Amino acid sequence: MTNEFEPKIVAFVCNWCTYAGADLTGTSRIKYSPNVKIIRFPCTGRIDFMLLLKAFSNGADGVIVSGCHPNDCHYTSGNFHARRRWITFRVLLDFMGIDINRIVFAWVSAAEGAKWAEVVNSTVNKIKELGPYENYREIINEVWEEEKWEI
Amino acid sequence: MGGRKMGNLNEIAAHLLQNDDVQLIIGYGEGSAGRVRPLFVSNKKATEKLLFDSRCTQNLASYLYKKEITCLGKPAIVANIRTLRGIIRLAAEHQLEDETIIALAVSTGDDVKELRRLEDMEQYLSEADLQLKKEDKALLDKLNAMTIADRWAFWQQEMAHCIKCYACRQACPLCYCTQCTVEINQPQWIPVASSKLGNMEWHIMRSMHLAGRCIECGQCGEACPANIPIHLLPIRLAEEIRELYGSVTGISKRESCEMSSFQPDDKEKFIT
């Protein structure tokens, strides 16, 4: 048994492209890292940045966000809206000192089963290199001053 | 110029009330300890107490939609540049209709311009200086030049003082939602008590909800009892959005919100 760090990755994907793409990865019997937990959304336009924060506050070391390629969104423009929000979100996180390398954004279509495996594997490798997200864990596990009091 | 009248603040205010052009004047009055405070005047006599000087920096636009104020009737509002930008942005977001308020635009001293239409306010703003305060610009530059680890340390230390009073939200002219996500508890998006994680999540959320809307007035930071330069977060996004999409907020009633629009060929370099 090795003690190698196994990162926890949460993937937020849209139902119509990436989820179907991930399905194809499976039916094509392509092996990929089991570190990822996939959460299905109707569209990338529904993936609120608050959900990404919740993944981190629940102990994720990395996050993947993926949906249909531009012009392929099932709802026409959900991914265009999402893209603008991601651009802004990354700027804000970076300005606050949060490591944006831990969030990977991708377009994976329903036909790109191999790409999905590649996105997951490369993300897992990248997060393994970065190690556990210590900064974040520290603030999650903050000890309350009150609890430190001795009565 | 159409709709512009000039004169002394107290006289104009008294006149507006007397003519029943408005029922309320929102302005500044003498406060305690040498500071000014917002003043709400609905009778002619009390207009004497209105003042304007260099201490009157508060953005008063957030009072325009608060229920306890709107029930007092049509207002005239003493408006510095920030307040005017707040008014225009509220109009752009359909929170305020044309000709429902009168702005008493003031720069310094006695020179007051009465602006009745949004168009007049836009015109006034087109001649105004919209630069960030020097201290803010300096701190912004300093933060931008830091390493990511230093920025983390800076904000963690600052946000540790946050007591979650939400004064920053109350003071912002653009935080007008009647139910804020911080008050939703099913699910509980943000922990209620002040904690490192919750404070950070709160500030990320507030800034994201103001992205593309913030008029860079700095009022949130000024309202903060813990002196956290919290205004720099939405202002940092405003700067970025200006750079990316060329949009300035709070200057035109027809301006859009960059976060609810898009271009099919928006550029980015990070999506694989």
Ligand code: SF4
């Ligand atoms: S600086 Fe932006 S976020 Fe802060 S009060 Fe002004 S408009 Fe609101």
Ligand code: SF4
């Ligand atoms: S005003 Fe200051 S202390 Fe109050 S919630 Fe905002 S940042 Fe925190």
Ligand code: FES
């Ligand atoms: S449905 Fe896939 S991104 Fe909108």
